[in-house]
Amino acid sequence: xxxxxxxxxxxxxxxxxxxxxxxxxxxxxxxxxxxxxxxxxxxxxxxxxxxxxxxxxxxxxxxxxxxxxxxxxxxxxxxxxxxxxxxxxxxxxxxxxxxxxxxxxxxxxxxxxxxxxxxxxxxxxxxxxxxxxxxxxxxxxxxxxxxxx
Amino acid sequence: xxxxxxxxxxxxxxxxxxxxxxxxxxxxxxxxxxxxxxxxxxxxxxxxxxxxxxxxxxxxxxxxxxxxxxxxxxxxxxxxxxxxxxxxxxxxxxxxxxxxxxxxxxxxxxxxxxxxxxxxxxxxxxxxxxxxxxxxxxxxxxxxxxxxxxxxxxxxxxxxxxxxxxxxxxxxxxxxxxxxxxxxxxxxxxxxxxxxxxxxxxxxxxxxxxxxxxxxxxxxxxxxxxxxxxxxxxxxxxxxxxxxxxxxxxxxxxxxxxxx
Numbered sequence: 001x002x003x004x005x006x007x008x009x010x011x012x013x014x015x016x017x018x019x020x021x022x023x024x025x026x027x028x029x030x031x032x033x034x035x036x037x038x039x040x041x042x043x044x045x046x047x048x049x050x051x052x053x054x055x056x057x058x059x060x061x062x063x064x065x066x067x068x069x070x071x072x073x074x075x076x077x078x079x080x081x082x083x084x085x086x087x088x089x090x091x092x093x094x095x096x097x098x099x100x101x102x103x104x105x106x107x108x109x110x111x112x113x114x115x116x117x118x119x120x121x122x123x124x125x126x127x128x129x130x131x132x133x134x135x136x137x138x139x140x141x142x143x144x145x146x147x148x149x
Numbered sequence: 150x151x152x153x154x155x156x157x158x159x160x161x162x163x164x165x166x167x168x169x170x171x172x173x174x175x176x177x178x179x180x181x182x183x184x185x186x187x188x189x190x191x192x193x194x195x196x197x198x199x200x201x202x203x204x205x206x207x208x209x210x211x212x213x214x215x216x217x218x219x220x221x222x223x224x225x226x227x228x229x230x231x232x233x234x235x236x237x238x239x240x241x242x243x244x245x246x247x248x249x250x251x252x253x254x255x256x257x258x259x260x261x262x263x264x265x266x267x268x269x270x271x272x273x274x275x276x277x278x279x280x281x282x283x284x285x286x287x288x289x290x291x292x293x294x295x296x297x298x299x300x301x302x303x304x305x306x307x308x309x310x311x312x313x314x315x316x317x318x319x320x321x322x323x324x325x326x327x328x329x330x331x332x333x334x335x336x337x338x339x340x341x342x343x344x345x346x347x348x349x350x351x352x353x354x355x356x357x358x359x360x361x362x363x364x365x366x367x368x369x370x371x372x373x374x375x376x377x378x379x380x381x382x383x384x385x386x387x388x389x390x391x392x393x394x395x396x397x398x399x400x401x402x403x404x405x406x407x408x409x
Contacts, residue, residue: 001161002217005153010245011222042202042222042273057154062163062201078159079166108201109168111276118283125290130283139270141171141201142279 012039012046012055018102021050023089027077033089043107045076059086066103072096076103115142164198164205164215172199172267177235177254178206192235192254202271204241219251221271228265237261241268 016039024036024047036056037048043062046055063079071093075085090096104110119142122130131137177192195206195216204219219241229240229252238254239261255261 001157001215003155004219004248006245006248007220007243008153008155010243010248011220014223044220055153059156060160060163060203062203063159063166063168078156078162080159080162108203108273108276111273111280112169112201115276115280115283118280118287122283122287122290125287125294130286131279134279136270136279139171140267141169141270141276 008058009054011041011044012058014041016041017106018099020095025087027084027086038088040102040106061103062107062109066100068096068100074100112141160218161214165213168200170198170200171271172264173197174260174264175256176264179252199267199271202273204268221268222273226265226268239265
C-alpha cells in the first residue's frame, strides 16, 4: 500500500494530544524494550528515537484494542490479530491510565459514535436535530450507518 | 515503504472492514503517492473510499487490498486545472512543504462537488469540533431540565433538596473521569443501590444497533456515559417520590439523603 511518508512526518510534527517518553516493545517475539518518545496526534500514535526529529514509525489507532498489562503498562493490538501486541511501559499507574484513556478516545470511529449518540439524545430532549442549524444534518459521516464501503 | 514504519496490515484491514465509509466512488488519479502520471495523461481510474480522515484507493470495488492511502490532515481541497483539459478535477493540497498535491478527477459536476465537500470536512479536527458543540448543547439541555425541575420543587415547598449536580462533572466528555465530589458519580461508583447493569441493559437495546462493534475498547466508556444518563433520569424520579412521601407524612424520619 502506497502512502506519502512526508505527509505522515508532517503530521507527526503537529500539536499532540499527549506526548511522553515511554518504554516500548514491538510485537515480534524477542523484541527488546526501548525508550521512545511517543506522541499521539489525531488518530495516529507516532514513536521517535529520543534524539531524533523524524518518527521511527506510526500506528493508526482505528479499531485498536488498548489493554492494561501491568499496573503501569499497557498494550495496543488490532482487530485482525489481537495477540500481536505493541507494549508500552509508563513511569506510573497514573500515567498508564492517562494514556489508556487518551488512546481509547483517539479514533475517528469513537468520535463518530459519540456524535451520533449526542445527536440522538439532544433530539429526544429538545425534539430538534442539533445539526440542522449547521446545515450538515445530511452528511454521511453523521448518520447512523454511514455508507457501506 | 521507505524508512518509516506503519502498521500497514491493520490499516488495510480497517480499509476493507465494514466500518462506515463517508464517501465512495470512481475517480481518476494522477501523480499521487508513488504513481507516475499515465502516458496519455488521462489518469488512472480507481475506486476511492473515504473513511473519516483516511482516503483509500483500490484497483477495483472487489480488490482485497488498498492501493494507496492519503491522510486528510493539514490539507485543503480545491478545484483544479487538470492536465489535458480534464473536467471535474480537484486537488488535495498539503500545507507541509515538499508534499506533492494529490490530483483527482470525478466523472461529473455533481460527483466533483460531492467529493470536494466530503474531503473538505474529513479532518479529525472538524469532527472533534462538531462533537464538542453537541456535547455542550446536551449539557445545556440537561442543565435547563434540572433547573426547571428544581424550581418547580422549590415552589411547592419541598423538604428534599433536589439534586442538581454540576453537569460538567457528570462526565459528559467522553472518557474523562468524573470528579469525586459529584453525587451521581459516587452512587454509580458504589453500585450498591443501583446495579449499573440495569442501566446498561436498558441502553443496550435501542442504542446498540448504532453504537456498533462491541469489541471496541471505547465501547465501555460510551456505555458508562449512557448509563449515567439513564441513572440520572431514574434518580430524579426517585427523589421526587421520596419528597412526595414526606409531604404526605408516610415516613416518620428523614431518610439519609444521597449526596456528596
